[in-house]
Amino acid sequence: MINFSSMAITSEDALREIAGIPHEHVVKKTISRLDEHCKKFIAMSPLLFLSTSNADGKCDVSPRGDSPSEILILNDHQFVIPDRPGNRRLDSILNMMSNPHIGLVFLIPGLDEVLRINGKATIIKDEEILSKMSLKGKSPLLGIGVDVEECFIHCSRALNKSSVWKPDTWQSKDTLPAMLEIFFDHLKINGIEVKR
Structure with a gap:
């Protein structure tokens, strides 16, 4: 193992x-x-x-996808992200319950710049608010209420250099990792054999 602390930068100066x-x-x-x-x-x-972390500093980043306009903007300082049923791990939700500080990165397909927002989150269960974010007649189970502290546009360098929106640079599908195989192999590492 490499001892990263021996090469650490430890001051802003x-x-x-x-x-x-x-x-x-x-x-x-x-x-x-x-x-x-x-x-x-x-x-x-x-x-x-x-992006979230719990009270002990353990971090997590979770992708959230939905139809555009599903986030409910309440005013100039607050919005609500719908939390629809998922895999029930609740990593982000549990983190926010012990540490409300969050970071968000919003993407628009084809646009190399992203919007970054930092703020504080509250897990809410308010039927009036949640019903405004219904999808196919179903309200989200919970909402993530965000109190905005910082907003800014992040430059195009990362997405531009990665060519993420340029299909001609993408790997062919037959060379991509097989997600189901990865899933089963990771279960096996943790002692769970799944018959295929």
Whole structure:
């Protein structure tokens, strides 16, 4: 095993000496509310990534996909993400119950920039709110109420360099990992044999 602590950067001064200081525009692009641009971006985004950690600092990032406009924007400072039935692990929900701080990344297919939002989350069960996010006649079981603290557009570098939206750069399907095989092999590592 590699001892990463022997090569660790442990102070902001040391980090800044290597990475430099951000331009004023990069610092000042952060806003503390949802303006019309942020609202439109959220309304057009069918996919977000939700970052959470529990009170002990154990982290998790969870993808959340839905039809665009399924997130309910309540005002300039609050919105609700529907939490529809899933695999019942509830990793994100349990984390938010012990530590409300969250980070979100919203994506729009074909757009290389992303919207980042940081804030505090509350798990809610309010029928009036949840009914406004019904899908095929079913309300979500829960909602994630978000109090916005920071919003900003993140530059296109990561998605642009990855060519994630360019089908001609994608691997052919027969070379991709077989997810069911990975799932069964991971169960086997944990002592569970599944007959196929």
